[in-house]
Amino acid sequence: MQDVARAAGVATSTVSRAFARPGRVSSETARRIHEAASVLGYHVNPIAQALQAGRTSMIALVISDVTNPFHNEIIRGAQATAAEAGYTLLLSDAQESSAQERETLERAVAAVDGIVLATSRMPDSSIRTIAKQRPVVLLNRALVDVPCVVTDNPGGARHAAAHLAELGHERVTYLAGPEASWVDGMRWRTLRENAPLLGLHARRLGPYAPTVAGGGGAAAEFVHHPTSAVIAYNDLMAIGFIRALAAHGAHVPRDVSVIGFDNIFPAALVTPALTTVAAPLRHMGRTAVHNLLAIVRGAQPRSQEPVTLPARLVVRASTTARSQQRSLHGRDLMTGARR
Amino acid sequence: MQDVARAAGVATSTVSRAFARPGRVSSETARRIHEAASVLGYHVNPIAQALQAGRTSMIALVISDVTNPFHNEIIRGAQATAAEAGYTLLLSDAQESSAQERETLERAVAAVDGIVLATSRMPDSSIRTIAKQRPVVLLNRALVDVPCVVTDNPGGARHAAAHLAELGHERVTYLAGPEASWVDGMRWRTLRENAPLLGLHARRLGPYAPTVAGGGGAAAEFVHHPTSAVIAYNDLMAIGFIRALAAHGAHVPRDVSVIGFDNIFPAALVTPALTTVAAPLRHMGRTAVHNLLAIVRGAQPRSQEPVTLPARLVVRASTTARSQQRSLHGRDLMTGARR
DNA sequence: CTGAAAGCGCTAACAC
């Protein structure tokens, strides 16, 4: 900047003003400054700016597992919203490890103006510790006194159950995800409470890892006591479940109707295409960042209640009417496995 | 830091040393300092550190499209390697727009020590401009005088062609990706040059968007002049192609054998499971960051040649012997579409 | 082994 000021024959503060508050510099002076700047290839140094201003215009997005397709659209939404607001996104992949999440966060916390914690695996206490240092928005998890963005899990679970009831199913198995998952609790609880109202008997199996492999493990147990319908914690599990079932000689939806959660990208690609409770993934990313930036800029979080985004049921080919299905008995499947 | 120094009864420079060079401070003084620091919750301010040191310990990873499953494992590899080296990853999603890529890069460039450009959509000249300002490593693209990491596209294309030749195919269609894609050029060129040596006749259709929808568009054209085998620019296109073909009444591999590129996550999940030329995705991310950090730390790029990572053929269910297939004629398919 | 002081690049405050 020194150089620019010298070249333009002005003081450094004038250069600074020319970049930050163009109105406060006479047009002639501004012209000279910008010319000198572009000749010299001068750009404002964001680090120095950040040091002096006390804010960095960066926000951190911490993801429990970038490898999970659930997060792709969330990242897209978050990045887009941040960029529109002139913020840069710092991405942290926790690799499903609470410890790793803490560590990388510790390093990043001082360098950002705010943090979005997506599907955090950290204990509540750690989250609160972070939230004391910087504005935090939780995505896909609720915690008192911390702003949250979640999908309407109760609504979604009800939609799923109602769909199965309409199709004439009477017994449904819920394939549970990680015990530590707040979302899993919400889904199962709503299902259990609402099933009776729909003439449905709900049962829970698990917990399983929220992955394709986890769904496979679920199938191995399910096969001993099948029901005509299944709701899985998420699409990944549903996909793994369906594949493993096929290896046991049972087919979806002919033998079992299956519903997933989230509507991740591959859900429409697998065969049969997966019926699922769709989350507005990109919108979740957008909303989380939007709300975070509002707080960063000084807004007071409106309410203690989590911001809830709607979930909708996407009916595809993995569910069918009970009357269209074969009746399945544990024995059939176990035999099927040996064939 | 002032506060810590006061509390510990030392000068600020001693505090600084206690954190950066523990050896240069007497153990007793160091103890007092660390105690005071933890009481006061003091952490080194990375921004101030960065300003004074002239480096930020951050690197940028620019991705053409976070929404594309191709990038998930790459991000994982990049983030893990950066974290291990004490670097923070700044993620930029270009949303497939060259302009957007430039803009976000412009904002980030001054804040990072180096940049990985993955599947960049920018023109060579823009990349060179960036590379003049900061160390850059290109992923999945080659450019003279800029360090690059690519997969062995020629080897991969040869594997694919050889596999088809072994299965007795005689004519293969290449479904081309974006014209601007360096990788696409490599793949098609190798295929065209090697096909004759394998007794294969290769033809090119396209370009198409490198997406599921693009593959669908390819199918609509392909159907008029089918061949028994197809190699698609990437897995996404292959998947879209297979689905669209089914809508036309043609099935894979019964009617057409299909090979994709990349081995993205959904490739193993679709039906039929996709035969594909697998790229070592996570390793690509790791290598790019690893090489970038070496340069950031002062290493001279060894050679002008791109670093080439091996590609291997993963044979799944979407390819089969020519002799096992139905013979297909344009007419069959067009009729199929009307059924 | 420790302290004092300068300066990284920027902007806000206060002159002129």
Add this chain to the structure above:
DNA sequence: GTGTTAGCGCTTTCAG
């Protein structure tokens, strides 16, 4: 409308 100065929090001389 423009110039001067101080200081953001840190590290790195240079003295002691």
